[in-house]
Amino acid sequence: MASNIEKAYDFVNFRATIVNQKHLLLxxxxxxxxxYINGGVFRAEPGFIAFIGEIITSGYESAPILDVNNNxxxxxxxxxxxxxxxxxxxxxxxDYWQDWENIRTERDLKKIADx
Amino acid sequence: MSKGVVIFAFNNEQIDYETIxxxxxxxxEYNMNVxxxxxxxxxxxxxxxxxQIAIGNRHYKDYNQTLSFNNGLRWxxxxxxxxxxxxxxDADYLIMNDRLNxxxxxxxxxxxxxxxVPLFKDEFIENVRLHDLGIKMAWAxxxxxxxxxxxxxxxxxxxxVYENYMYYRQVYEFGGDLYRNDFAAxxxxxxxxxxxxxxMVSIPSLPISRLLTSKPEDEIVDFKCANHIKVKVMLxxxxxxxxxxxxxxxxxxFLNKKTILDSGxxxxxxxx
Numbered sequence: 001m002a003s004n005i006e007k008a009y010d011f012v013n014f015r016a017t018i019v020n021q022k023h024l025l026l027x028x029x030x031x032x033x034x035x036y037i038n039g040g041v042f043r044a045e046p047g048f049i050a051f052i053g054e055i056i057t058s059g060y061e062s063a064p065i066l067d068v069n070n071n072x073x074x075x076x077x078x079x080x081x082x083x084x085x086x087x088x089x090x091x092x093x094x095d096y097w098q099d100w101e102n103i104r105t106e107r108d109l110k111k112i113a114d115x
Numbered sequence: 116m117s118k119g120v121v122i123f124a125f126n127n128e129q130i131d132y133e134t135i136x137x138x139x140x141x142x143x144e145y146n147m148n149v150x151x152x153x154x155x156x157x158x159x160x161x162x163x164x165x166x167q168i169a170i171g172n173r174h175y176k177d178y179n180q181t182l183s184f185n186n187g188l189r190w191x192x193x194x195x196x197x198x199x200x201x202x203x204x205d206a207d208y209l210i211m212n213d214r215l216n217x218x219x220x221x222x223x224x225x226x227x228x229x230x231x232v233p234l235f236k237d238e239f240i241e242n243v244r245l246h247d248l249g250i251k252m253a254w255a256x257x258x259x260x261x262x263x264x265x266x267x268x269x270x271x272x273x274x275x276v277y278e279n280y281m282y283y284r285q286v287y288e289f290g291g292d293l294y295r296n297d298f299a300a301x302x303x304x305x306x307x308x309x310x311x312x313x314x315m316v317s318i319p320s321l322p323i324s325r326l327l328t329s330k331p332e333d334e335i336v337d338f339k340c341a342n343h344i345k346v347k348v349m350l351x352x353x354x355x356x357x358x359x360x361x362x363x364x365x366x367x368x369f370l371n372k373k374t375i376l377d378s379g380x381x382x383x384x385x386x387x
Contacts, residue, residue, distance in 0.1 A: 004336060004347075013350065017358040020348060023236035027327050028365040034322045036217030041322045069319040071222040113345050113359040 017112055018103055025099050025115075032092040035085060040065070040073030044089040052082045118200040118219050119150040121192055125168050125185035126156065129178050130372045132185070136206040138379055141386040143210045145341065149219075152197055154188070162195060164188055167277075170294045176331035177373040189255060189296045190274035193267055205256045207375060208326070208368045211342040215366070217322035218259040225266050226259040227300060228320045229313075234329040234360075234367070235348050245289040245301055251312060253304045255296035256326055256368050265307070265316060272303035328368040335374045338381045 035042045042048065042065075055063055056078050064072040065081075075081045099115050106112050120143050124136035133155055140151035159168055173184040188195075192203050200219055204210070218226060229251045233240060242252045260266045276283050276299040283302055284292075309315040329346070336345040336359060343363040350356045369375055375382075 013356065013358050016350065017360060020236050020358060021360050024234075024327075024360055024362055024365070027232055027325070028363060030325070031212060031214050031323050031365055034214045034217055036322065039220035039222055041217045041221065068322075069223060069317065073222075109359070113361050114339070115361055 014109060017109055021103055021112055021115060022100070025096060025103075029092060029096045032095075033088065035088050037075065037081065037084070038073050040067035040071055041069065042067055042085065044085045044092070046089070049082060049085045049089060052078060052085065056082060116199040116220075117197070119152055119196075119198040119202070120147070121152050121154060121196045121198070121201050121203045122206050123154050123186075123189060123192075123203075124206050125159070125188075127183040127185050129180060129182050130175070131376060132206050132372070134379060135372060135375050138375065138382045138386075139204070139206055139209055141383065143204075145386040146210050146213050147216050148213075149202075149216070150198075154192075154195055156185075158195070159188055162191075164191060167191070171292070173293055175372070177371040184293060186296060187277065187294070190270045190277060190299070192258075193260070193262065193270040196262075200261055201259070203258045203260070205368065207370065207372060208256050208366060209375070210366050211344075211362070212364045212366060214323055215257070215321065221259070223259075223317060223319055224261045224263045225269055225318050226321045227253045227255070227304065227318060228257060228324065228326055229253050230320065230325040231256075231328045231368075232325040234327060234333055234346065234362075235351060238330075238351050242297065245287050245298060249288055250301055250305045252297060253301040253318075254326060255300040256328075257321055257323075258300070259321055269303045269307055272306050273299040276302050323366060326368055327362070327365055329370055331370040333369070333374075334371055335369065335378045338378055338385055341385045 033044045035044050060078060062076045062078060064074045067073050102115050103112055122136045124132040126132050136153045140153060143151050156168060159165055167187045168185045170184045170187050172181050174181045202215060202218055231240060231254055244251055277294055280294050287302060289298055304318055307316050330349060332349040334347040336347050338344050343361065345359060345361050347357050348360055
């Protein structure tokens, strides 16, 4: 296994490695931003989180919300739902930012592949 | 309502699909905490479907050999699945997060993806459509379904396509003689929608809308830890040139069966 890795780094293309690692981080981000509740599938995105906040501000405690496939899903506790979306978003994007920073400043290909 | 994952695993002369399925089952149980039911040739024989397993022969780049392509019977998953809600996965679609748990209890009775994302950025995807001006591809790598009348018809159409493959090849103008579940699922989705794209019955994508997919030449270099792998990505149109990247917490369809089997001990160690 170790010799395979050594061999791999002999041929490696620095720029392609960085660009593709960012591409794979984005694929990870997209999967992790998916949230689910009561059979509905939602994306923890800033616009959607703000929209839920707006409904709460308008005085609603629960309401049916359309999921990503336009299915109406009854959300019984909108505040808890918003908090779930918000914490998912901040956690996932924080991890993404950390990995991104590691790639941005790293010049050792072995370490980039460790991100 | 019972729920679980079903994987078909039929060995050929070289490739031990059953071991691949068991390795992936341990990854699924680790990440999703749902039961996994593996349908092997033994189970197919008990059900009386032995004659529907072998599809023909195809060349496997990872083994550089032409081997039996035992990828039939998928249309019988409606009958063979022991679950009310089933997620049927390819044995080589390695599960490295819990996001597909979003399917359970979903109002939609059938979900299948029409998009994939290649392991190498911007790589040309050959089968976005069945042919250049044809219908959209639906990828049979992952299908979620409930046991309803609509879903039964979906799998009936897949079986009909299998039995009349040359006819459908002409009608839908796709290439190749070898039956593909992806093509049959695409045609079934199209026909169920009254021969439109996806307007009559709603068959949405799975919660992971784009499946990360590698090429047969790509390899697993190392499992660093659970849900974190180093991959050797071959550069398109540059034979023998490759880069090393990492993939973590992302499900990945690894077409290179040999590299999964080579990592078997490590997977078994990490996901026991």
